[in-house]
Amino acid sequence: MTTVDVAIIGAGMSGLSAALALREGGKSILVLEAQDIPGGRVKTVTQPDGRAYEKGGQFFAHYMTHVCDLVARYGLTRRKVRKMPGAVAILNGQRIVFDGDYPEPGFFDLMFADGADGDFPGSLLDWALQQGLDAQALAQFKTGCEEIMGNPLSELSFRSVRDTLGKFERFDDSMEFACVEGLGTLAGLMARDLGPAFRAHAPVTALDRREGLFHLTTPQGTVLARQVVFAAGPAVSGKVDWQAPQDAWLRDHSRHFLAGKMTKIVLRYDTAFWLGSDFGSAGQTDEPSDFSVMDASDADGGLDCLAAFCGGTAAMMMKGLAEDKVLSRVMDILEPMLGPMVRDPVNVVLTDWSDHPWVRGGYDTWARPWAKSDPWAPLREGREGLHFAVSELAAEYPGLIEGACRRGREVAGRILSGI
Ligand SMILES: Cc1cc2nc3c(=O)[nH]c(=O)nc-3n(C[C@H](O)[C@H](O)[C@H](O)COP(=O)(O)OP(=O)(O)OC[C@H]3O[C@@H](n4cnc5c(N)ncnc54)[C@H](O)[C@@H]3O)c2cc1C
Incomplete structure (x- = not known):
């Protein structure tokens, strides 16, 4: 049985960003991704014409500093998107x-x-x-x-x-740049950087807490972790069987969200x-x-x-x-x-992307009936070693790739500083 400091559920840009920051901070980690490739809502396909096409998230701006830094750090090429007046x-x-x-x-x-x-x-x-x-x-x-x-x-x-x-501090010219090789390629490089700490085809189907450890059930066996980051949208959180009494609130929390x-x-x-x-x-x-x-x-x-x-x-x-x-x-x-x-x-x-089994579509928002209290709030805070890190939870640029990177790093920072 594998035991790590932090298990990360989901290898979208938020999960990958959290994982890299946690590893830099000296934690042992394991990223468990349900699909065959990392990236989540960021996905690139290369076509017979030899070009990389973005199926999901694609555009970013110079002020989206985390995405720009990652593109540069992994040696990829940023291209300016044409913008004519009119x-x-x-x-x-x-x-x-x-x-x-x-x-x-x-x-x-x-x-x-x-x-x-x-x-x-x-x-x-x-x-x-x-x-x-x-x-x-x-x-x-x-x-x-x-x-x-x-x-x-x-x-x-x-x-x-x-x-x-x-x-959104800014939203002007938000589609200023794209990545020539594709942001799915970037996600692939980030996952490769994690080496064996990235595991594909590993949907987490159940999560329990026993004797101070989280027990995560995956098709490849149980993973034990001291802390967990759930880095996927709340609309898919219902796919996990939250077995521990203190996580019972999550069993139906996904009904508060509507996927785009x-x-x-x-x-x-x-x-x-x-x-x-x-x-x-x-x-x-x-x-x-x-x-x-x-x-x-x-x-x-x-x-x-x-x-x-x-x-x-x-x-x-x-x-x-x-x-x-x-x-x-x-x-x-x-x-x-x-x-x-x-x-x-x-x-x-x-x-x-509508009804995608692991992503459920575009932006997650509140579902009817709209409660007075913000259903994102308990996710933002996390509980007893269980943290949430999807883009929509970001304090800046929620719903964007930049938000995913920032939220992933923010959650990692909280874990590293013991919050
Ligand atoms: C068509 C489209 C176009 C977009 N265009 C842009 C754009 O141009 N610019 C921009 O900034 N943003 C864009 N976005 C939004 C952007 O792609 C997302 O905000 C961002 O990629 C979300 O990343 P994330 O890591 O937070 O979540 P996700 O990408 O949703 O990642 C979650 C991951 O968790 C995995 N997962 C889920 N449940 C489990 C489980 N139980 N066990 C294991 N793994 C699990 C999923 O498979 C997925 O890989 C677009 C989105 C779409 C759909």
């Missing part, structure tokens, strides 16, 4: 062209304005309807939020979303036919709402591609459809924004 939106059936970025509908300022009710108990939709904004601003807010959060506005708690947004639905489609073209058109760098639509597309090309040339995102309603509309049907539906949505040439990509990588 954007297109199809809202309420109208094609609208913006000269610069989409104008900020002012909602974020309203959410944090002096006198704003931060404890508004309803949905984001209920709140938005009370703000007296025009139909275009409302449609823009709806599609923008739903695409990121992966659920309809009516299912998103105002307090939950406001709390998340309040933790998300399908990502990367389309590569021989040439960026949209350059010089009114598309600029981004498109969005409210039919279906939750759909957006951006120019994800290399700013220095050599790679011309678009990244489209179906969140929430759009992802659910496509659920269960064969890939060619999804693609045909996506093309129908893209053509009014980009013209008929959008139908001729040279390569397509389509990934439906």
